[in-house]
Amino acid sequence: MLLKTPDLIKPSEITDKQLYLNRRRFIRAGAQYGMAGALLNTVSLTGALAGTKLSTVRNDEYSTDEELTPYDAVTSYNNFYEFGTHKSDPSENSGKFKPQPWSVVVDGECMKPGTYAYEDIIKPHQLEERIYRLRCVEAWSMVIPWVGIPLADVLKRFEPTSDAKYVAFTTVMRPEEMPGMRRKVLDWPYREGLRIDEAMHPLTLLTVGLYGEVLPNQNGAPIRLVVPWKYGFKSIKSIVRIQFKRKTPRTSWNMSAPQEYGFYSNVNPEVDHPRWSQGKERRIGEFFKRETLMFNGYADQVASLYSGMDLRKNY
Amino acid sequence: MNSRWSKPVLFLLCTLPFCVLVYNGFTNNLTANPIKEITHFTGEWALRFLLITLSITPLRKITRKNALIRFRRMLGLFAFFYACLHFSTYLVLDQFFDWNEIVLDVAKRPYITVGFSAFVLLIPLAVTSTNKMAQRLGNNWRRLHSLIYPIAVLVIFHYLWLVKADILPPVIYGLILCLLLVLRWPGLKLGKRPVLRHT
Numbered sequence: 001m002l003l004k005t006p007d008l009i010k011p012s013e014i015t016d017k018q019l020y021l022n023r024r025r026f027i028r029a030g031a032q033y034g035m036a037g038a039l040l041n042t043v044s045l046t047g048a049l050a051g052t053k054l055s056t057v058r059n060d061e062y063s064t065d066e067e068l069t070p071y072d073a074v075t076s077y078n079n080f081y082e083f084g085t086h087k088s089d090p091s092e093n094s095g096k097f098k099p100q101p102w103s104v105v106v107d108g109e110c111m112k113p114g115t116y117a118y119e120d121i122i123k124p125h126q127l128e129e130r131i132y133r134l135r136c137v138e139a140w141s142m143v144i145p146w147v148g149i150p151l152a153d154v155l156k157r158f159e160p161t162s163d164a165k166y167v168a169f170t171t172v173m174r175p176e177e178m179p180g181m182r183r184k185v186l187d188w189p190y191r192e193g194l195r196i197d198e199a200m201h202p203l204t205l206l207t208v209g210l211y212g213e214v215l216p217n218q219n220g221a222p223i224r225l226v227v228p229w230k231y232g233f234k235s236i237k238s239i240v241r242i243q244f245k246r247k248t249p250r251t252s253w254n255m256s257a258p259q260e261y262g263f264y265s266n267v268n269p270e271v272d273h274p275r276w277s278q279g280k281e282r283r284i285g286e287f288f289k290r291e292t293l294m295f296n297g298y299a300d301q302v303a304s305l306y307s308g309m310d311l312r313k314n315y
Numbered sequence: 316m317n318s319r320w321s322k323p324v325l326f327l328l329c330t331l332p333f334c335v336l337v338y339n340g341f342t343n344n345l346t347a348n349p350i351k352e353i354t355h356f357t358g359e360w361a362l363r364f365l366l367i368t369l370s371i372t373p374l375r376k377i378t379r380k381n382a383l384i385r386f387r388r389m390l391g392l393f394a395f396f397y398a399c400l401h402f403s404t405y406l407v408l409d410q411f412f413d414w415n416e417i418v419l420d421v422a423k424r425p426y427i428t429v430g431f432s433a434f435v436l437l438i439p440l441a442v443t444s445t446n447k448m449a450q451r452l453g454n455n456w457r458r459l460h461s462l463i464y465p466i467a468v469l470v471i472f473h474y475l476w477l478v479k480a481d482i483l484p485p486v487i488y489g490l491i492l493c494l495l496l497v498l499r500w501p502g503l504k505l506g507k508r509p510v511l512r513h514t
Contacts (some may be wrong), residue, residue: 069347070347072347073347076346076347077346077347077348081480081481083481085481087346087347087348088346105421119475138479140348140351183481183483185480185481186480256480257479257480274424275424275426275476275477276424277419277420277424279418280416282348282350284347284348285347287350287408287411288411290412
């Protein structure tokens with residue numbers, strides 16, 4: 001049996017080493033990116049409309065060199081049930097959606113809660129372009145050049161306390177602009193969540209663009225998550241709330257069908273969806289299916305997050 | 316309805332969804348994932364033709380137009396035609412004859428098990444749809460062809476079990492099937508009684 005001895009120093013009193021190191025790096029980066037910041041101002045002034053070019057720096061370390069999925073496919077074949085359940089619905093029904101002005105509520109276990117305007121979240125950071133694989137739970141996949149900021153860099157600014165074990169995200173709820181919400185296909189608003197170490201992982205990208213441009217509405221404008229080693233539905237779109245939590249947050253697909261969609265939902269070819277195989281996937285634009293890779297091919301970077309865990313149980 | 320043109324016209328109408336599919340294929344209008352789109356399109360039309368076929372008998376009773384029976388076999392064969400397209404899309408385009416994967420699918424995935432069973436059960440109905448076969452089988456022909464009812468139920472479950480969250484379309488088709496089955500209940504005297512009173 002495991003007995004827990006009380007800690008002499010409360011964990012909340014210790015500043016995480018990673019955190020203070022990052023704070024220093026953050027200040028340094030702030031000076032370095034002063035120029036880039038000036039450039040980014042022009043972006044926010046245009047109101048960040050879909051199609052606006054973004055000034056980005058390519059991050060090759062975290063990018064794949066696989067062939068990109070064409071822009072038209074990325075922006076016309078979407079799962080965004082708030083606009084309807086057919087793949088073409090989001091691109092066809094999101095014309096009325098207003099992604100600007102936008103703000104995000106930050107609350108829960110952190111020192112800097114509040115309502116942050118879109119510009120205030122983005123401006124202090126250098127936007128990066130990262131080419132990621134996206135694997136949908138429906139066994140199709142794409143390769144997408146996203147534009148964003150490591151989520152960790154943004155979350156650290158809100159100074160999460162040591163009680164912040166999880167981060168919960170919520171999608172905007174505007175039935176008048178999102179016709180799919182008239183029917184309760186899922187329990188709106190859409191909710192997702194990550195363990196704090198998953199949220200802080202350098203691969204996790206807070207995304208504002210694709211193909212070098214501001215996100216189109218159907219792809220989760222103006223600000224979304226991209227977690228490339230998890231099934232696509234974990235990469236929540238059009239975020240309006242970020243909440244630091246002590247306990248595992250409830251997530252929409254898990255609430256809808258708990259035996260089919262777990263909290264983790266890591267891409268795993270060895271654990272099938274109860275109703276279909278996850279062993280293979282069809283890359284959009286290709287005829288033959290390809291083998292699905294463990295953690296969607298990001299095992300080297302993320303497998304350690306789950307060492308010792310039974311991934312069959314924690315699906 | 317009794318015109319000699321009615322059957323050829325209906326035939327052409329029934330090929331319309333197929334023509335739309337081919338047209339959309341040539342004009343690149345089958346979404347970014349054409350194989351899935353073709354699978355859903357042909358599957359949905361197979362189900363629709365199955366329900367249209369099943370509506371002939373109640374429609375005959377309600378409208379008292381017995382001539383409708385002339386169209387039933389053709390409609391049923393079109394249900395089989397779209398089911399064949401649906402199945403071959405799965406076999407060729409989706410799995411590309413990956414027999415291992417197909418056997419696993421049929422054995423392990425309930426929605427594929429019931430869909431596959433429905434397709435297999437349709438084959439003897441299509442094969443015995445000729446006049447000659449009907450004559451040869453006599454009373455057994457009627458018994459054999461009542462397989463259409465369990466087939467339709469299997470198809471509804473095939474659809475219901477494959478959707479992720481939006482169960483509305485399969486539920487609507489299921490309700491239509493229920494209605495078509497209820498209308499067959501012998502206790503229900505659809506439009507027949509007035510005829511009897513007059514005689």
